[in-house]
Amino acid sequence: MEGSFTKVCKGGGRQCDVTVTKSTLKCVLKNSIAPNIQVEVNLSDILAIQTGPRENSNASSVIIHYAGRKKDKLLTWEKLVLAAEPGLCTELKDSFSLACPDRDRPRHFLVIVNPHSGTKTGSRIFHKKVAPLFKACGITFKVYETTRPNDARTAFQDVDLSTVQGVIAVGGDGFYSEVATALVLKQQQLHQVNTDDPNCGLVPVNVPVGVIPCGSGNYLAMYLHGIIDPITAAIKIVLGKTTATNVASIHIGGKLVRYAGLISCFGLIGNMMAMCERHRWMGNVRYKVFPLKGILTRKLVEAEVSYLKENGEWQVYNGPLYSVDLNVVNLADKNNKLVPVFGDSALTIHIASVCPLGEHIKQLSKVADWTTGAYDFNFLTNERVLRYKVSLTSLPTLRLETGEERLVDKLYMNLDGEALLIDRTSFDVSLQAGLIELFGDHPSSSAH
């Protein structure tokens, strides 16, 4: 379609020609000496088109909300306001709907906010920046603000999952993990799956999850969108494309503890995270101080790690180790850097054994900087696995009145940025492949 409109801007309007083709919308100012393209936007980047009457006039207006693509993968919420006679405005809106007939974008969300994430700005960011965008795009939502840790599951209590097209977690990585766990558990309850059994065969979640990054750790958003920005993440949610991602189920003492969506690092990195949590009062400085203290005071643990390889064979690593690390979103060495891979067909574990301190620091610094070769060290055993069990059989234990055994030493797992105390002599981690769809179109998996 083509038509003559007035581009409405502060202080008046300018005449312009608007053309909608199969793939783009172009707005060119008239009466300019050189062709003056004001806006050229892919139809797939249009978030919404609103039409309505103009005040004190017979004309109508059209507001085109679209995603502005800036450098560094930043997306911005842009608006083009046009005015014309009502028939032309309706024609413009209809031509957009015709050109994109498959616009089955999500329309209703359950939003769960952690008001304590990061610098405690999650609630404000959602209500001031994200909610207006959702509303402009015709999205309705119900908001639940948590009141304490592990409260995300309350948000699902009275929710019929078939009525929501997205669950949005406003917070950091630990909160994503908490929301994802609550959602997966809700889905399993509906299908009467015994989640305490690592072999239970989980039912995939059919409601996509979106993350608005507001925490101190926002790796998931960084991996998905290449940038940590709440508006970019919100625009990706509105656009509705999704990426399948894995979770890893963590079982301790025959009980499901959590589903990890990002990392599950036992030993050194877990102990560092526990130190960071004990010193929350120090703010973000703690993430600089305690990793250093942790590596300087690293301790070997006698352990047996048995793992199930992709070919169905079980193998065993036996001996002292510093850590057993898992990136649930795998990090692959590509083009001289580590790049995230969502929904990989296996989990890659990295077991760090005896090594000089300098080499260990070098290796961990490479992981922190996502540098190539971060896992190419001969003290690392790297294996692609479907499941693994860690047994700590030679550590001192004490027997409780109930007859259960507990470790005397305090050992931790860093589970998606939260410290989980491992007080039993073994734990079990299993791949749950493609269980969740995340809003965002990451190139490592075919977006849906």
Ligand SMILES: Nc1ncnc2c1ncn2[C@@H]1O[C@H](COP(=O)(O)OP(=O)(O)OP(=O)(O)O)[C@@H](O)[C@H]1O
């Ligand atoms: N209302 C709440 N009050 C306190 N803690 C909460 C609340 N809601 C959720 N939590 C907990 O806060 C933890 C951290 O959340 P999140 O990942 O959003 O923040 P973060 O800033 O990245 O992490 P951290 O605060 O640990 O640095 C989660 O484990 C979650 O259980």
